[in-house]
Amino acid sequence: MQISSRFSVAVHTLLCVEVFKENYKVTSDFIAGSVGTNPVIIRKIMSQLKKAGLLEALAGTGGTYLCKKPEDITLLDVALAVELFENDRLFGFHDMPNPNCPVGKNIHHVLDCHMQVAQAAMENSLKGVTLKDLLLELPQ
C-alpha cells in the first residue's frame, strides 16, 4: 500500500511549468515526455490542479502557467489538489465493527483521534515545503 504517484507527478508537472515557461510552450505532451507517462494522465492531473486554483491552461492555443507564486504553493496544497486522501482521511477503517462488543463499539472513537493526529503531523510537514524550495534545490 502506497500513496499514489499522482502526487509526485503533480509536483513534477508544476516544476516543469515553472522551469520551462521562458523557453518552451509547456504542453501536456511536453510534460508527459519529462514525466514518462501519457499526455492524458497529465491533463487529468492538470485539471485537478486547475480546480484547486494552482494552475491555468490556455484553451485551444496551449501553454500553461502558475496562478500563484512558487513560494505560495506548498506540497500540502498539491496533495490536497490531487485528492490524495479519500474524504481527507489518510487511514482506512474497517466499517463493520460489532456494536454489541465493548471493543467493537468503541474502537472507532478511540482510534480516530490518534489517526487524525498522525495524519496532521504528516500534513504539517508537507505544509512546510514550497515549490520554490524545490526549484532552488534543482541543480541548474
Add this chain to the structure above:
Amino acid sequence: MQISSRFSVAVHTLLCVEVFKENYKVTSDFIAGSVGTNPVIIRKIMSQLKKAGLLEALAGTGGTYLCKKPEDITLLDVALAVELFENDRLFGFHDMPNPNCPVGKNIHHVLDCHMQVAQAAMENSLKGVTLKDLLLELPQ
C-alpha cells in the same frame, strides 16, 4: 487512496486479545465476530503480528496472548507489522522520469527527502501511542 484497513483491524485484534483474555478463549472466530469480518482475515493478520513478535497463538488448542506488555506496543509497531507501507515507503513515485530533462533527472532526488521527512513525522506520531493508551481510553 487510503491506507488499508489492515491497520485498524490489527489494532482491534490486539485490543480484543488483551481485553478478553480473562473471560474468554480469544479465537480468530471470536475476534472476527467483534471486527465484523471473516476469521481467515483475522488469522492472516495475526500471522503478521506473530512474525513481528507482538502476538503468540496456541496451535491446536486455540487462544492467543500478547508477547509484550501493552505499554511496550506502539501503533507504529502495529503499522510496520502489517506492512502498511510498501518497502517502508509511504509515498509512491512515478518510476520513469526522463533522464534527459533537467527536471526529470533530479525530481526523485529533490522530492525524496521531503517525502521521507513527512513520513517520519507521521511515524513519530504513531510511535507516541501505545496499546495501553488505547486500553485506558476504552470505556469500561
Add this chain to the structure above:
DNA sequence: CCGACATGTAACTATTGACATTACAGCTCA
C-alpha cells in the same frame, strides 16, 4: 486414543483504484 475444535495456508473470486491508451469534440491562432 479419538474426535472436537483451532490454527495455518492455499486457492479462488469479486471489487476497486491506478494508470495507460484511443478517440473525439471544442477552442484558438497563424
Add this chain to the structure above:
DNA sequence: TGAGCTGTAATGTCAATAGTTACATGTCGG
C-alpha cells in the same frame, strides 16, 4: 481553414484488498 492543443469519455490492464471455501495439522478433554 487547418494545425495543434485542451478537456473528457470510454475502455483495457494490472495489482491489491477483502471475502470465502477447503483442508492439512496440531492439541486437548473425555
